[in-house]
Amino acid sequence: MSAIEEDWLRLAEAMVFASSAPVTRRALSQILPDEADAENVIEALRSRYAGRGVELVDAGGGVQFRTAPDLAPRLRRVIQLSRRLPRVAMETLAIIAYHQPLSRAEIEHIRGVALSQQTLEALLEAALIEPKGRRETPGRPTTWGTTTAFLTQFGLKDLRELPPPEDLLLEPPASGAG
């Protein structure tokens, strides 16, 4: 591993800063000189920003600068917020994230109620879900899955970062959380 040059750090910093979407390691490698290792540059940049008002985080298959979570209460007063998803939409999203690809009927079976057009539209409009082809069963239902925007929005590197069901059950059910 060669030493990280300041020039590489500046270049990576500028590139990630400029982008509104996560920047992949591959994209970073393309503008860095051949001898620079993108992973090392990212880590150096990450530690430089640690504890600052803006941090480097992994999300949606790349890295992105984001404001530090602890500043949220004060920033919410001055920064335009995106619309919060209603509880129903969050549940539907969780079901899709876990069981993808799955059909509308399967979502409805898990939730025990019909999926409203409104919920489907809200998730589609926020680009959190997308059609993932049709199932070759009678009726050829469309199946749904989550998008990269879903990962980005919830600060997930990839779908494997979703907690396994066993881990969720370990939390004390319904006690202190409410």
Add this chain to the structure above:
Amino acid sequence: MSAIEEDWLRLAEAMVFASSAPVTRRALSQILPDEADAENVIEALRSRYAGRGVELVDAGGGVQFRTAPDLAPRLRRVIQLSRRLPRVAMETLAIIAYHQPLSRAEIEHIRGVALSQQTLEALLEAALIEPKGRRETPGRPTTWGTTTAFLTQFGLKDLRELPPPEDLLLEPPASGAG
């Protein structure tokens, strides 16, 4: 003037980063504690970013982060998107290439359908065809032929490199004999 606290710097950094427009001193004052002087915080932030990949610059009555000017050219990516000629344009071009010089009416006769002005203009704009004088027949129609750019584009030395119609297994066109 009180000392600049790290917390103020973090907040200012996050706000300027997340804002879609330049942040004015007044707007900054509103989220900073009363004892903080916005101007001093801005200057402290500016010096922190001095020489880095991203700089704090004055813009539109406030401050904004911008990519360091020396890095911009290195970040510039040129994406070449190859445009496809529409089918109609391609057919028209092929007919002109094989039968030049010929008039619009003759192109229409060979293609069997009317030729839109749009198609002709698209070929002219791409510099693939050019007028080749007028035919001394009633109406004195303009005739069209291909350009040198056409040869370059298709990697031809000259027009004789086009495969003759016989090689394309085309029956010699009955009316084309004249």
Add this chain to the structure above:
Amino acid sequence: MTLAARDSDEPAPRDTLLLRLQGFEGPLDLLLDLARSQKFDLAQISILAIIEPYLAVIEGARRVRLELAADWLVMAAWLTWLKSRLLLPADQKELEDGAVAAEALAERLRMLALMRLLAGWLGARPILGQDVFARGAPEDHTDIDRSRLAVDLAALVSSYLRAASRGARDRLYHPKPLTLWTVQDALRRLGALLGSVPDWALLELFLPEGLADPTQRRAALASTFIAGLEMARDGTARLRQNEAFGPIQVRAGLGPLETGLPEEDT
């Protein structure tokens, strides 16, 4: 964190009962809430223990409003059936059926609970645009150059083929002209060759060379015969045929001046 917000243990007055019901998203939602309010371990939901309170809620709601949504009533009827299977089975098979059905329902409730937990887990993350913010004024360093054309010779040639074949289809029908040996052609050839032949020769020898097609051959023979007759009439050739359907022979005549009768003309 999601469900616990709804406390269900307070005794519900009748007029708020319906309101409470409307706060649930379907029977499964209510059942899960009942299961959790009884502090069951999620892994071991007792269906039997939640049937009674469910039926009580539905019964209470019906007293307020008769027109209760069908799915609530269907679930109530189904749970009543399930309860009878579990408590008073007619035989072993009914008991097993009931146990299987109860386990299936418990499994659905577990899955729903899990998904609630996951939704809560997702919601508790720092959400972009809610809790954390990306660059508000991103800069785009991308230039898009659309000047290049994606063309190649193959595309050009195939376009020509397409256009030409369509054009040909739309054009008027022109029958292909037959290239047959005309009488004029035969006169020219016979006149040129006959002088160099000293004696009688078969007429067929004067046909043009390389006639593979039988139609063309027969047409040429006919033309040459007519040419022979023509030349015999003005005396530049003489014809003879020794028998009917026999070979026709030809030789040079005495000249155009001698316009008498041809010697042989069958």
